[in-house]
Amino acid sequence: MGGKHSVLGNSTLNQSPTIENIQAAYKEGDTSRAQELIKISCGENNRLRLEKHQLLSVAAGNGDLEAVQYLLKEGRVDLPREPTDENPAVVAAYYGHEDVVKELLDSLPGTNWIGLRRLQELDVSDNRLTEVPACFLHCFKSLRSFNVSRNKLKVFPDPWACPLVASLIEFPGFLSECLEVLFLNDNQLEAVPQSVCCLKSLNELYLSHNPGIRELPPELGQLSNLWQLDIEELNIGNIPAEVRKEGPSAVLAFLRAHLRKAEKCKLLKMIIVGPPRQGKSALLEALQTGKVPQMMQNETSIRTTKWELEKPSGVKDKMDSVEFNVWVIGGPASMSTVNQCFFTDKALYVVIWNLALGEEAVANLQSWLLNIEARAPNAAVVVVGTHLDLIDSKFRTERIATLRAYVLSVCRSPSGTRATGYPDITCKHLHEVSCKTLEGFDGLRRLLFQVSCNIKDMSNAATSQKLVGRLIPKSYLLLQAAVLAERLRRDLEDEVQYLTDLQLEQIIEQNPDSDIKDYEDLQTD
Template structure:
């Protein structure tokens, strides 16, 4: 026990020595050394290190040590004054203002004339004018004082500091990136209503206020990348002056429906999110650059195919994209198409994928030669109790009552209006819902034809066993109706707990690999999972796919 205690103390002392040495030599590894719990540091380690940081005048390290928890701030302030370390002193004065909610001190540091001609006890020496020069010139970062004000719940000082951080009203720019603001306060946005270029990246935002659009009428460039956003308000796509919008590296699962995007929006970055679809029927007259790489798209959304001004499109690393829709043949202005990481993309052929214009010409030729059928036989197959009849009702927009197994085959009609742009096309489907009882399977082969589209269903709760049961159905369709279109649909997604969703993703990937083995026999453009009862997840996505 004594040996262990001695070893522990030795480790603490060694870490303390490294930290103080790093501070004294202005090394680059202080941040890494401080990545430990404060309880795992030698007593007075941070205080001794802060004293050393003041002695060498490194305000960056002063800030890091204060944030970590150094408590000898008043003594450090006196040392910085005595040693005339102006940048270190400026940082410490800003920190004290943030801790004590001293707005007057902040204003004095930034040289703002006071309403009353009064002196401040911390700002009454001959060197204070030098401190003001350091603060006003921006040589000392306000990131640490802003964080200190947040921790001490001092919103007044925090707002004053924020409004003097990389704010240039003359140029119309506000660069509040990497400040760890966590919550975006509308009171701040009201005071920068003149902003044209607003950068809010890397702040840990989980939501954006719906009212933000009321104060960003002049914003031209908006950067919200590297936050924690799951969704964003629709007003972002309606900002009247917006030219560039960056929402990359968030956690977006959907984009709000806005029929007509901002008329001047030319650049949109949605890369590195969790998106699997975009709203249909979008009017985006000016979009020239669109990045949807590193998402979960299984195809290029049809709404993108209506962006006639599009010149640059990045769809890289959406690993489930296997073919490009023929509607992309309408993108006559496309000059760059990035498809990195799409190892399963087989249509267009690989020798055409390197050149956007070749791709567009190829797809346009297919589009012009394609005969469109607006009436189709839709056949639902799958084992008993996998949800075929319930899915039919959901596609038709009907409520679901007490479910009974289908005996034989049930034929019904489904009318669906969809398509690109404002013109809707009315599709008519004759739905053939075959019962899944084993005794009927031999009879169903007589009804399989090449003039049909197939929905092959399986219950995601059946796991690997359910996947194995798909193969006989695929074999039968490939034999009786080769080159037919088959959508493989996992059901009962809403019955899966959130913690088990990664397992569902793994199963879908396995189904996609199974479907790939039929690529010369069948067309399998979609593999997806839907909810049928509690949450109707991906039902609209399935309608669009059909």
């Protein structure tokens, strides 16, 4: 609506001495005089019906319930059904006179105000409303945008309230299907109305500048269409500051994870690749044990194991350790095409090459790097040169610098920008070690830890949360335990270690509390 003068002032009403006198009486606080003038005006046969509607608007705007009742019953004034700015019910709602609104709506035959059923936008911002007239709200059958910002709302009326039990929410069901934008900002709310969590069509929700709001209900995370969540200037205690900085999508993801009883996960997949006989198995053994490898392992195509890397000294990070599911992928060149099938995103790639082979080994890195980028675009890659002890110590510094330059020339253009089709590898992603003397392994552990803790999930650009420390719903953790148990059973009974989609669904169904199917995210998480 426009300014208040559009209803009670001189701009929209067809002014007459009677109207002017009534307005003046209300302004002076002489309600009795205003009511007397209204009765006199209604009693004169020469008054137009249009003026009676004006009288009703003036009485409604001033919250004069007695005068409104008189005009409706004695004056036989009919309430218009279209929700224009001059409509007495709209005027009364604008000024927060809910008793008048109820009286006006009750005067209409039937239970619904037909005009309001088609209303799509309602703006009652910048008023002195302390609550929302419930009877008025229940008339909106097609409302898409509701702006009740910059008022003095503290609570919502009973029909909007949510009982303490979380299963039933008394909220106009029709609004959950149509309401897309809701402005509740700049009020005095002490909590987010729980019933808002039922508005499944909601796209935008504005809650800022409500000092009393200290928590967001986890159920907000269920609003899958919500992309804008304004919580500026709110002291939210149940959302970490780093999550808030990531934006609305991260906040909603955090709430959804909390709702699903999610737990922090420090597990990450590490894939060690490189040509045969470059020292992949020896490197992993040295990382795991901190000792020089005692014997060469047979070269196999794929080997899996686990490794927990404790936070190295001097590293500043909230995580105290990272757990790796390590895949060592090698074998003869004839298996390279098959091995690529095991390249996945959300993993740390460690590419191994033999420093002693020089430029020839650098050239052999190209196919591995191209395949990684093709299968897992933007994956984190660390390139590790082995056999450092075979480089003459007298010329080691210069030789390593030369070989590093060769590696970077493969991954980057002459201008220094990232080369097309290759992972984003810079000098800080290169490292050299010796499995014979263990030289360089402390630095490698530090590098692997730092890179791992900064890998982000790029599959969801909106949140881009870090993979290490991410929240995993409890249902997935239970599913992981069930799959591992099934793997152990098959290993003992010498069965094929392969699960079909149907078998996986059957394992999920064994947990009655699983919410994986409810969220339809089995393929995305």
